[in-house]
Structures are given as C-alpha cells and as structure tokens.
Amino acid sequence: MNEQRPIGFIDSGVGGLTVVKEALRQLPNEAFVYLGDTARCPYGPRPAEQVVTFTRQMANFLMKQEIKLLVIACNTATAVALETIREELPIPVVGVILPGTRAAVKATTTGRIGVIGTQGTIKSHSYHRAIAAKSSQTQIFGLACPKFVPIVESNEYHSSIAKKVVAESLKPLRGKKIDTLILGCTHYPLLRPLIQNYMGPAITLIDSGAETVGEVSVLLDYFNIGNPDPANVGSCHFFTTGSTKMFDEIANDWLPVKVTSEHVDLGK
Incomplete structure (x- = not known):
C-alpha cells in the first residue's frame, strides 16, 4: 500500500471537521480527504438501515479517492454502521x-x-x-x-x-x-x-472525535502505513453533498488550513 495515500473522514455534515482539526495537529505528515453529507444531515433521527446505506455510499466514494484508512467521524454512523463497513472494506476502519x-x-x-x-x-x-x-x-x-x-x-x-x-x-x-x-x-x-x-x-x-485520532495514530504504526516523508505530505481535500459556501464558512472558521470544498452527488 502506498504510504502517501490520504486518510479518509466521513460525517453526516461538518461535525467531523473537529476530528480533522485534531488530526492536523497530531498527524502532521499525513494527507486527508473529507466528505460531509450535509445535504442529508442530520443522521440522528433517521432509521438505522438508512444510516448504513448513506455511510456505505460515503465510504465507497472515498475509496475511489484511494484512501488507506477510513475514520467514521460520526457517532450515529459509528453506532449502527461501523461493523458493516469494516466487513466490506479492505482497509482499516475506525469509529469514534x-x-x-x-x-x-x-x-x-x-x-x-x-x-x-x-x-x-x-x-x-x-x-x-x-x-x-x-x-x-x-x-x-x-x-x-x-x-x-x-x-x-x-x-x-x-x-x-x-x-x-x-x-x-x-x-x-x-x-x-x-x-x-x-x-x-x-x-x-x-x-x-x-x-x-x-x-x-x-x-x-x-x-x-479528538480521542479517535490517537487510535488512528496507533493503527498507522500497527499496519505500517504512516507517511514517513514529510516532504511528500499531500494536501487536504474536502467534499460536501450540500452547500459549498456554508461548508467553507464553517471549515475556515474551525480549521487552520484554507478550505475550498467540492460538491458531490451521492445519488438517491
């Protein structure tokens, strides 16, 4: 596995940015890609089966971005979909x-x-x-x-x-x-x-979420997939299913990096 591949984060919206903020601090050598399903947020009131479906769609999208590890940065999705996604993906998957x-x-x-x-x-x-x-x-x-x-x-x-x-x-x-x-x-x-x-x-x-980054660090070492070369650190990429304007306003208020997100449509 290419150690310079990014770590993926998925969330029902912008909440997972709080995890990314900690990841930027604790894992400065790594590259990150984030997908927030803001168009279908919140997940909390939704049936468990629907949350599993949405989580699977997000995970599959990030797999196309060639991530090496996935963080389900959403407590609702972790509660109902973590084990399913772990069984379906060939990479380590972490919940919060x-x-x-x-x-x-x-x-x-x-x-x-x-x-x-x-x-x-x-x-x-x-x-x-x-x-x-x-x-x-x-x-x-x-x-x-x-x-x-x-x-x-x-x-x-x-x-x-x-x-x-x-x-x-x-x-x-x-x-x-x-x-x-x-x-x-x-x-x-x-x-x-x-x-x-x-x-x-x-x-x-x-x-x-912040506590989860410590577990990510351990898994990077355990699977020997951490990026050893800070000269080759990739950039952060952000995707949202909703308004990029609203997403960027919150992300730029919260994160120490400049965020310009891309809109994606995960389908029905």
Whole structure:
C-alpha cells in the first residue's frame, strides 16, 4: 500500500471537521480527504438501515479517492454502521465511540458519566454498553440533544440562540452529579465553550472525535502505513453533498488550513 495515500473522514455534515482539526495537529505528515453529507444531515433521527446505506455510499466514494484508512467521524454512523463497513472494506476502519469511552472511564473519579448525542446514538446505547464493559461500577446518564446539530450546520454556533439552546437541552443533566461528560457527536465540540460554561468548570468534557485520532495514530504504526516523508505530505481535500459556501464558512472558521470544498452527488 502506498504510504502517501490520504486518510479518509466521513460525517453526516461538518461535525467531523473537529476530528480533522485534531488530526492536523497530531498527524502532521499525513494527507486527508473529507466528505460531509450535509445535504442529508442530520443522521440522528433517521432509521438505522438508512444510516448504513448513506455511510456505505460515503465510504465507497472515498475509496475511489484511494484512501488507506477510513475514520467514521460520526457517532450515529459509528453506532449502527461501523461493523458493516469494516466487513466490506479492505482497509482499516475506525469509529469514534470506543476511544471516547476509554477516555471517559479514565477521566472520571466519581464513576458518574454523562453522554450527550443525537437521538440515534443515544437510542443505540452504544456508549452505555461500551462503558459498562470497561467499568461495571460506573453510572451512565444519556441525553439526546437533537437541536445541537442543526445549530452547528446552520453556522449559528456562536450566537445567542446557541447559548439558549445549549442551556435548555442540558438542563436534565443538572443534579445528576456527573463529573465527566462525553460529547458523543462530533458536531458538539463546536459548541464546547457554551457546554463547558453551562455545565461548569468542574465537569471534564470528553471529545470523542479528538480521542479517535490517537487510535488512528496507533493503527498507522500497527499496519505500517504512516507517511514517513514529510516532504511528500499531500494536501487536504474536502467534499460536501450540500452547500459549498456554508461548508467553507464553517471549515475556515474551525480549521487552520484554507478550505475550498467540492460538491458531490451521492445519488438517491
């Protein structure tokens, strides 16, 4: 396998850019290609079968870009499609749930962990099962926050509306005495300052996407597919199924590289 091939990232929209941002920091020798399915976002309310189909379409598109490793940078897609995509592709495939789980179990001192995510992620109980498998004494409090993704996708995550939505959505977690909160959707780190402000400085926030990049680094070493030559680092390429203008505005606000995305049509 050509070690200079890019690492692929797929997400329901712009949320996976939070993972790319961390990848740019941790893996400076690598090239990246990203596809956000903004035209069909959000995935959270969709039936599992449809999410699997959409995830497969995105994965197949990136395989045509000759990627060497795929990151499913979407918690909903990871929850319902990871194993299927792993079976279908000839390259390593990484999800975002297990790395976030490990970090949360390591961070908590009280054993009381909160998980916020889309309806699909919370309904799947994927974080609950993963945490319980690592620590049977841990109490887990899951909360769906369906309004968060639309706020981010509409580029309103700096607004006063976002502050109000965050406060209203997280209110059920008040009084649960959690000390650790998993941001179980890669869109949510764009709301991190608002989430941290509402929950308070004593609560440790776990960015599941950022934690995933550490696992990617391990797999690059394990399969011996890391790019050893920084002189041959490729550029980042970004694709979206929706508006390139909106995608580029968010990406350029969030990432340290210049983003000019291309529109793609994945079909019905």
